[in-house]
Amino acid sequence: MVTRLITVDEKNPDLSLLLPAAEALKAGGLVIFPTETVYGIGCDATLAEGAEKVYAAKGRPSDNPLIVHLSDPGDADKVAFVTPLYRRLAKAFMPGPLTVILKKRDSIPRQTTGGLDTVAVRCPSHPVANALLRLSGVPVAAPSANISGRPSATDAATALTEFDGKVDYIIAAGSSSIGLESTIVMPTGDDSLLLLRPGAVTADDLKLVCSKVEISDTVERAPDEGERPVCPGMKYRHYAPSKPFILVSGSPEDRLEYLRKASEEGAVVICYDEQAPEIRADRRIAVGAESDLSEQARRLFSALRLADRYEGDVVYANLPPRDGLGLALRNRMLRAAAHNVIDAGDALLIRQ
């Protein structure tokens, strides 16, 4: 298959350029497109074969359901049974980085939902994604554009390295402004939600429209052997560099000392800007100021990919805090590290 690249100006997109890609979607093809969270690899969500092609291109297990993307939150009732709580969430956060799980309608085949009778619905705010969805006129199932297990792609060049020859079109429009996938919630009552995957819409944001927001324990815990979590994706390793990846917790001083020593001994270190001067220049990847969680979010996945290209056979990074966007960073990094966390204070004591 020949993959065609369409480049559009993200600030001032010429939407007519998107027509061939919209046609390809309608005809059952695969299109990689930008969203504000990460790039997605999309197909017509109403076609069972579409989902099968996406699973094959990604090397993804077919029990891991896909998110269905719509140009207008009001279209959700074509694919799902909407509820008053969905409408409140849509009004507050859509279009934007929020995905809501609803009971699915028959228009969406079980191949798209990994065999579940629910469907995940999201309306991206990225103007190019929105225009592509509008032009195609079909709901688009799209997981993140990465080979299963790898960090998600936040730009077209990265997606091209993994999907050249496997999709019909790749639409390039700069880097995703958020850099981490959408927040996923499952309504558990008229006014209660279970937060399955943290993202840029935080638990505090959600509490503005829903009085009870429970955070699923799988956000920070590895599922047990054989467990089938509510969010099937949580059971798979994701985001991982090819090298062993370890998170470092503890006081700022202990973390810095531990990371400094690790870089001297040959490890690659993903660090905060403030830590960078202490860490060997050829071993460090700085991802923003410690307080700037948005910048860290934007840069995390490219840092994880870059770490593989550095010399050094192990990668270390700081364990992010739980508050605000920190929880989303923490969730992705814990999963990338297969929940491997060491306490810098303890580790330094043992080494003395």
Ligand code: TXA
């Ligand atoms: O930001 C995003 O959400 C991106 C962009 C492309 O929109 N998409 C994305 O898709 O992250 P993906 O496939 O990489 O992650 C979807 C997650 C998986 O963990 C999956 O298990 C969960 O959503 N999911 C999808 N449908 C579900 C359902 N019906 N019930 C529970 N979890 C579901």
Ligand code: MG
């Ligand atoms: Mg993904």
